[in-house]
Amino acid sequence: MEIKYFSQLKSTNQKAKELSSKEAKPWLVVVAEKQTAGYGKEKVPWFSPQGGLYFSIILPKSKIEDLQTLTILAAWISAKVIKDNFNLEPLIKLPNDVLLNEKPSTRASSLRGKKICGILTENIIGKEVKSSVIGIGLNTNIDKFPKELEDEATSLKIELGREVNNEKILKQIVEGIKQQLATISE
Amino acid sequence: MRLRINIKGKPYDIEISEEEGKIKIKVGGKEFSFGREEEEKTSIAKTSLPKRNFSKKEIKAPVTGVVSKIFVKEGEFVKSDQKVLILSAMKMENEIISENNGLVKEIRVKENQSVNIGDVLIVLK
Numbered sequence: 001m002e003i004k005y006f007s008q009l010k011s012t013n014q015k016a017k018e019l020s021s022k023e024a025k026p027w028l029v030v031v032a033e034k035q036t037a038g039y040g041k042e043k044v045p046w047f048s049p050q051g052g053l054y055f056s057i058i059l060p061k062s063k064i065e066d067l068q069t070l071t072i073l074a075a076w077i078s079a080k081v082i083k084d085n086f087n088l089e090p091l092i093k094l095p096n097d098v099l100l101n102e103k104p105s106t107r108a109s110s111l112r113g114k115k116i117c118g119i120l121t122e123n124i125i126g127k128e129v130k131s132s133v134i135g136i137g138l139n140t141n142i143d144k145f146p147k148e149l150e151d152e153a154t155s156l157k158i159e160l161g162r163e164v165n166n167e168k169i170l171k172q173i174v175e176g177i178k179q180q181l182a183t184i185s186e
Numbered sequence: 187m188r189l190r191i192n193i194k195g196k197p198y199d200i201e202i203s204e205e206e207g208k209i210k211i212k213v214g215g216k217e218f219s220f221g222r223e224e225e226e227k228t229s230i231a232k233t234s235l236p237k238r239n240f241s242k243k244e245i246k247a248p249v250t251g252v253v254s255k256i257f258v259k260e261g262e263f264v265k266s267d268q269k270v271l272i273l274s275a276m277k278m279e280n281e282i283i284s285e286n287n288g289l290v291k292e293i294r295v296k297e298n299q300s301v302n303i304g305d306v307l308i309v310l311k
Contacts, residue, residue: 095277121278125248126285
């Protein structure tokens with residue numbers, strides 16, 4: 001697994017897109033210890049201080065339908081890694097956010113919880129898909145969130161009361177995504 | 187210009203001359219002529235090849251989604267590989283690029299508009 005580590009980036013997705021246009025190989029993983037301008041859908045900022053896990057994977061050229069499926073599966077893979085390693089009960093808010101701490105609701109359709117992981121796939125498409133990157137932000141070793149996010153976000157460190165191994169989680173998620181893409185592309 | 191070359195031990199006398207823009211090559215009494223006629227044929231072939239690129243140039247939605255951002259305006263010249271809009275679908279952000287150089291003749295969508303796969307987004311000329 002080829003991983004490029006950066007102490008700081010504006011955004012791992014942005015860096016991965018840049019590297020992808022310079023013919024970087026598929027499955028290169030770009031990791032930043034912190035992002036100064038991390039973002040999710042429609043450029044909504046993603047709180048990315050030191051301690052969290054922020055990475056983007058350059059994906060091999062794939063069909064757009066497969067990428068759509070993969071994006072949803074990436075949430076499932078991330079949730080599974082959290083569940084298997086830490087005995088927590090994550091929830092997936094479709095299409096691709098992972099939440100913790102569900103509070104029972106009278107309405108079955110409303111999932112309540114704090115966001116722990118977000119996923120954003122970005123594609124460049126002409127007549128075909130030219131490049132794709134999938135970016136994942138996972139709140140791992142974050143001590144606390146700003147007041148405006150306290151009710152919306154949590155971290156593994158807050159939930160478990162201890163630090164977790166970012167590299168181990170990173171490798172498990174990347175391997176999971178690799179396996180799933182191979183399966184859905186068959 | 188005259189020269190003699192050996193091919194597999196057999197000598198060939200070659201005479202090369204230029205007349206009226208044509209190059210004549212005489213080998214063993216036979217004359218071969220290359221010149222304007224061939225150039226014309228070549229240039230026709232060269233100009234006929236890119237014709238496909240100048241047919242109707244439409245940028246279509248590769249996936250069903252919502253147009254979240256448009257980067258170009260009607261009347262603007264776009265280059266091949268230039269980002270023209272963002273199409274969001276299932277939390278994927280799809281940066282749609284132009285495959286051709288051309289003038290933006292018509293933008294058929296607005297920001298926040300839903301589109302179906304295959305819908306024409308932008309027409310170039």
